[in-house]
Amino acid sequence: MPVKKTATKKKTAKKTMATKRPTAAGSPTEAMVVIANGDRAMDEIARDLHAAGFQVGDVLEAIGQVTGHAPANLKSRLKKIRGVQDVTGAHEDFDIGPPGAPVS
Amino acid sequence: MATKRKRPASKATAPDPASSDSAGPDSAAHVSTGADELYAAALERGGDALTTGRFLMTFKEGAADAGVKALQSRSGLRVAHARDFKDQAVVMAEAAGADAIVFPEINVALLGGAAAATHGLTAEMSMAADDPFHSVDPEYFVFATGVNPSDYMRGVLHTAQMIVRDLGWEEEGGAALAEVGVEVAGVTWGLTACRVPPSSRDGSGIQVAVLDTGFDLGHPEFAGRAITSQTFVGQPVQDLHGHGTHTTGTACGPNAPAGAVQRYGVAFRAKIFSGKVLTNAGNGTQAQSLAGINWAIANKCAVISMSLGAKAGVQPSYTSAGQAALNAGCLIVAAAGNSGPGPTEAPANSPTIMSVAAVDINLKQAPFSCVGKVEISGPGVNVFSSFPRPGLHTTMSGTSMATPHVAGCAALWAQTSANLRGPTLRAKLISTAKALPFPATKVGAGLV
Numbered sequence: 155m156p157v158k159k160t161a162t163k164k165k166t167a168k169k170t171m172a173t174k175r176p177t178a179a180g181s182p183t184e185a186m187v188v189i190a191n192g193d194r195a196m197d198e199i200a201r202d203l204h205a206a207g208f209q210v211g212d213v214l215e216a217i218g219q220v221t222g223h224a225p226a227n228l229k230s231r232l233k234k235i236r237g238v239q240d241v242t243g244a245h246e247d248f249d250i251g252p253p254g255a256p257v258s
Numbered sequence: 259m260a261t262k263r264k265r266p267a268s269k270a271t272a273p274d275p276a277s278s279d280s281a282g283p284d285s286a287a288h289v290s291t292g293a294d295e296l297y298a299a300a301l302e303r304g305g306d307a308l309t310t311g312r313f314l315m316t317f318k319e320g321a322a323d324a325g326v327k328a329l330q331s332r333s334g335l336r337v338a339h340a341r342d343f344k345d346q347a348v349v350m351a352e353a354a355g356a357d358a359i360v361f362p363e364i365n366v367a368l369l370g371g372a373a374a375a376t377h378g379l380t381a382e383m384s385m386a387a388d389d390p391f392h393s394v395d396p397e398y399f400v401f402a403t404g405v406n407p408s409d410y411m412r413g414v415l416h417t418a419q420m421i422v423r424d425l426g427w428e429e430e431g432g433a434a435l436a437e438v439g440v441e442v443a444g445v446t447w448g449l450t451a452c453r454v455p456p457s458s459r460d461g462s463g464i465q466v467a468v469l470d471t472g473f474d475l476g477h478p479e480f481a482g483r484a485i486t487s488q489t490f491v492g493q494p495v496q497d498l499h500g501h502g503t504h505t506t507g508t509a510c511g512p513n514a515p516a517g518a519v520q521r522y523g524v525a526f527r528a529k530i531f532s533g534k535v536l537t538n539a540g541n542g543t544q545a546q547s548l549a550g551i552n553w554a555i556a557n558k559c560a561v562i563s564m565s566l567g568a569k570a571g572v573q574p575s576y577t578s579a580g581q582a583a584l585n586a587g588c589l590i591v592a593a594a595g596n597s598g599p600g601p602t603e604a605p606a607n608s609p610t611i612m613s614v615a616a617v618d619i620n621l622k623q624a625p626f627s628c629v630g631k632v633e634i635s636g637p638g639v640n641v642f643s644s645f646p647r648p649g650l651h652t653t654m655s656g657t658s659m660a661t662p663h664v665a666g667c668a669a670l671w672a673q674t675s676a677n678l679r680g681p682t683l684r685a686k687l688i689s690t691a692k693a694l695p696f697p698a699t700k701v702g703a704g705l706v
Binding site: 185187189211212214215216217218219221222240241242244245246247248249250251252253254255256257258 | 471498499500501506513529535536539540542543544545547548550551552553555556565566567568569573574575578579582583586593604625654655656658
């Protein structure tokens with residue numbers, strides 16, 4: 155766990171939703187986590203997410219989630235996909251600091 | 259393992275001098291100085307402590323004798339010769355009066371730091387074409403596998419004693435160091451506080467996942483241990499940061515490390531699952547940590563230890579992952595965070611994840627420990643544990659250090675009954691915690 159110094163904070167903040175990156179079409183995306191409701195197979199959900207424009211990262215069967223990226227304005231559409239319970243943005247990156255930090 | 263040998267380092271294997279910021283001469287680094295003393299001095303100098311403060315002069319082929327003469331005549335150095343020793347078996351301690359020792363069979367001379375500084379014989383000196391030597395290079399410590407780790411501890415203690423003396427803390431600090439000396443042969447204060455040593459349990463049959471910066475897979479104190487590893491950050495699991503090796507050591511380190519090293523690991527026979535979700539620079543994303551949780555649950559780990567956190571509100575993904583873990587008979591424990599008195603960070607702030615605060619040796623809440631949603635506390639100040647080679651051990655502080663104490667204790671409890679899994683394991687930890695005289699928002703149910 156980081157004791158974040160100001161400089162580190164700034165750096166982290168940049169990365170944060172700087173998980174935003176452009177899609178092929180040019181619109182910025184952000185890191186998202188899709189939580190499944192358990193009523194449908196994960197690979198089917200992932201397939202539909204992909205078809206809807208979600209860039210699938212990992213399909214996490216054991217916890218019923220799919221990580222990836224999508225434009226923020228796609229969130230409500232993704233939530234309507236069958237088997238999806240929730241779609242959330244990812245928090246800023248972890249940063250425990252460099253080796254040798256006084257508290258971690 | 260680890261540490262130093264005073265044998266002149268081979269140029270072929272020596273690290274790049276440019277990478278060291280402590281490659282200058284050390285006037286106390288005589289040719290007769292022992293390796294422990296050199297290493298203690300190097301640690302005191304700071305930097306990366308890779309160089310001894312002495313130098314190695316490499317002669318041109320067949321020019322050793324000419325080189326010696328040049329040294330003696332031009333610089334007035336007192337030069338000892340390996341041939342002065344029976345079978346050329348040089349005993350460094352017997353060369354106390356010498357500024358340099360020549361090893362003619364390998365065309366190398368070892369120069370003491372003071373002599374090198376006085377005569378300008380450093381790595382920066384310029385060579386003339388007709389000089390009998392090729393170069394002067396810093397001497398590096400050689401870190402070999404299989405070296406007794408107590409060597410390192412002696413160096414650390416020696417350094418600590420010197421620092422205390424220099425700072426004028428002799429009287430007060432002397433007592434503290436005496437305690438450290440005792441601890442070296444015993445167990446860490448954290449394990450003692452958690453009542454680990456009297457336990458007959460060792461974590462056998464329990465799989466513990468540590469999601470962190472990876473692990474030093476070649477750490478000699480874990481030789482022969484069952485370790486399953488996986489990276490989620492695109493870097494090898496091998497821990498170049500140190501944080502993951504430290505937290506893993508607390509949760510699952512050995513019962514009796516070789517040499518005079520105190521016991522620092524709780525569940526010393528647990529099977530280790532090392533998931534690298536933080537890079538060697540110490541950062542990682544939410545997706546990577548979720549992937550790590552997923553992996554640990556899929557591999558049927560009973561406990562997941564997460565010494566990481568982000569200043570964010572409750573994340574539904576962690577809450578959901580924590581619930582999935584509980585449903586699968588797995589308990590996630592996570593660091594409350596070090597931004598105290600700020601609120602508990604994510605993922606520890608999720609209701610399905612057990613949040614761990616840090617206390618010090620007096621069982622007082624550490625001031626850096628976050629408050630709010632706290633289930634339990636663990637030792638988190640000045641925690642001694644494993645560290646990547648060559649250091650092997652170090653002392654660190656943070657809720658990161660408190661968390662693996664809880665994870666290790668959870669593994670011990672899990673070993674006692676197959677019914678203690680997930681929610682029941684969590685309840686057991688809370689019901690058996692030692693109550694502390696502080697609000698639950700700071701220390702939860704108390705010390706694990």
